[in-house]
Amino acid sequence: MSQAGHHGGAHTLTRLFTEHMDDIWRSVRRCLAGPLSAGMCLLPVLVVVVVALLDVAVGAGMPWLPLLAAGPALAASTNGPRGVLCVGVLAVSMGVALAVRHAAPAREPAAVVSALLAVTAASGLASALRGRRERVLAAVRSVAEAAQHALLQPVPDTVGPFRVAVRYSAAAAEARIGGDLYALVSTPYGIRLIVGDVRGKGLPAVGTAALVLGVFREAACDEPDLLSVVARIERSLARNLGPDDFVTAVVAGYTRTGHLEIVNCGHAPPLLISASGAVRAVDPxxxxxxxxxxxLSGQAPHLQRLPFAVGDQLLLYTDGVTEARDHTRAFYPLAEGVARHVCNDPARTVCALHDELLEHVGGRLHDDAALLLLRKQTEDAPEPVPSYCEAAL
Known part of the structure; x- marks a missing residue:
């Protein structure tokens, strides 16, 4: 068998192993989630039992009994209203039993029981409100995930002669979506892709990103020239954006002639990685x-044309990657990271870069970050690649 076939088989085995390890890790997390959740639910009961045992062991009398209120109070954060009620009943029962054991005057146990009942009622209300907020948050997250899938459509692993990998992280992890954008489509004019960053944050940025992606997907299939695609996006934004709004973006395309075309509109320069592993920025x-x-500027974008051979890779990214800072305020060195982690598998390279980026910032990004890596895997196919546009028809 040929060397290419050998490498293809090795890649398949590597990918299967990675997927298998991911499945194992997900199973382990599911197995641990159950016991941990059960332990948290039983913690309030344990608190009540420990307080009762301390009272019996020390024999200090009534001063220990108010600590029983810690049980239902803690249950408000770990249990539902029914669980809070059960812990409250247990605490009241323990309080009455210990008061009888100490032969305390009726007024003191009555005060303790009243306090326990009041804490249980307040904790039950807090638990009900917490459960309602959690249900609302779950609904919002599901809507955000649906919006993300509609806005940032999944990019296939293989498109024509290319292998592609994408990694996106929103700064607001709860929102799942942000102002960064990316898309890749196969058109009658070749593979075309865009990576961009909308000025601002929140819902206005998401709306602008949706507008850019919608125009790009339509224009990429209609316009034979990449500059015409950019012009279509520019005209649409000029009609819909405010005077202070803008979008930085890199629009790239791979033509049937085997060249890579790049139009950079105020965005960070892509990184071109040669088959030998050399990394250089494609400055406009x-x-x-x-x-x-x-x-406002009167300047028109220009088209750059570069050779793109088998084994070459192109990394497009947003400023959330290069402007990420560590605790010393140092920026993340993306080019150095690429040189360390580049390999023949774009997915592995992008995952390694993303993990290193999170480690650099201490675990949480403060801006949206997107990485899109394109690797030319084989020579161009002799026949046209089925296009995204034709499939849509």
């Missing part, structure tokens, strides 16, 4: 303003 020959600001 003629800097162009971000999308939405052409009317």
């Amino acid at each position: 020959d003629h800097p162009a303003p971000p999308l939405g600001l052409r009317a």
Whole structure:
């Protein structure tokens, strides 16, 4: 068998192993989640029992009994209203039993029981409100995930002669979506992709990202020239954006002639990784303003054409990657990270970069971050690649 076939088999085995390890890790987390959750639910009961045992062992009398209120109070954060009620009943029962054991005057146990009942009622209400907020949050997250899938459609692992990997992290982890955008489509004119960053955050940024991606997917299939695709996006943003809004973006395409075309509109320069592992930034020959600001600057974007051979890779990213800082305020060195982690599998490279990025910032990003890596795996196919546009028809 050929050397290419051998490498393909090795890649398949590596990918299967990675997927198998992911399945094992998910199973382990599911197995641990059950006992941990059960332990947290039983913790309030344990608190009540420990307080009762301390009272019996020390024999200090009534001063220990108010500590029984810690049980239902703690249950409000770990149990539902029914669980809080059960812990409250247990605490009251323990309080009455210990008061009888100490032969305390009726007024003192009555005060303790009243306090326990009041804490149980308040804790039950807090638990009900917490459960309601959790259900609302779960609904919001499901909507956010649906919006993310609609906005940032999944990119296939293989497109024509290319293998592709994407990694995206929103700064607001609960929201799941942000102002960074990416898309890749196969068109009658070749593979075309975009990576961009919308000025601002929140819902306005998400709306602008949706507008850019919608126009790009339509124009990429209609326009034979990559500059015309960018012009379509520019005209749409000029009609819909405010005077202070803009989008930085890199629009790239791979033509049937075997060349890589890049249009950089005020975005961070892509990184071109040769088959030998050398990394260099593709700085624009003629800097162009971000999308939405052409009317103010009067500058038009320019098209760069580069050779792209088998084994070459192109990394597009947003400034959430390069502007990520560690505790010393040092930026993440992306080019150095790429040189350390680049391999023949784009998915492994992107995952390693993302993990190193999180380690650099201490576990949480403060801005949206997107990575898209494109690797030319084989020579161009002799026949046209089935296009995204044709499939949509």
